[in-house]
Amino acid sequence: MPVFAVTGHLDLTADTARAVRAALDELLAPFPAAELTGVSCLAPGADTLFAEAVLARGARLVAVLPGPGCPGPQATPAELADFVRLRAAAHRTLVLPATVLDDAAYVAANAELLALADELVAVWDGGPGNGPGGTADMVAAARTAGVPVRVLWPAGAARTGR
Numbered sequence: 001m002p003v004f005a006v007t008g009h010l011d012l013t014a015d016t017a018r019a020v021r022a023a024l025d026e027l028l029a030p031f032p033a034a035e036l037t038g039v040s041c042l043a044p045g046a047d048t049l050f051a052e053a054v055l056a057r058g059a060r061l062v063a064v065l066p067g068p069g070c071p072g073p074q075a076t077p078a079e080l081a082d083f084v085r086l087r088a089a090a091h092r093t094l095v096l097p098a099t100v101l102d103d104a105a106y107v108a109a110n111a112e113l114l115a116l117a118d119e120l121v122a123v124w125d126g127g128p129g130n131g132p133g134g135t136a137d138m139v140a141a142a143r144t145a146g147v148p149v150r151v152l153w154p155a156g157a158a159r160t161g162r
Helices: 014-028 046-056 077-089 103-116 135-145
Strands: 003-008 037-040 060-065 092-095 119-123 149-152
Touching: 003 046, 003 103, 003 135, 014 046, 014 119, 014 149, 037 046, 037 103, 046 060, 046 077, 046 119, 060 077, 060 103, 103 135, 119 135, 135 149
Parallel strands: 003 037, 003 119, 037 060, 060 092, 119 149
Antiparallel strands: none
């Protein structure tokens, strides 16, 4: 029963988001829904696209939240609506105890994701990270832990820089 965790950029362009969603659907297609679990922090961008793809397959979604204050005050109304919808649809939700959503909280959430995962799906442009808890940091942690990493970055993909 494969368990895929996700990490990825928050700031995907609209065209990139569509291409990533198609790539995620293709990645998950060979796995019977009853045997598939996806693990996500439900952050905007890649995490949300992955969670939606998992649920669209009829598979189980496990949400790992860095703290009870997720998604944080910086979330747009649309991002908040996606978060609430996906959290409600999750098979299981693990809420970590961080009272402040800082780098340490995201590093702890990433460690929990990796502990649950058989493989990490990284929606990543391959660039250097923005610090602890980010996509590049998560990919490095997975590789160090021996968790296989599958990078998805479709041709022509771009970030908004937001």
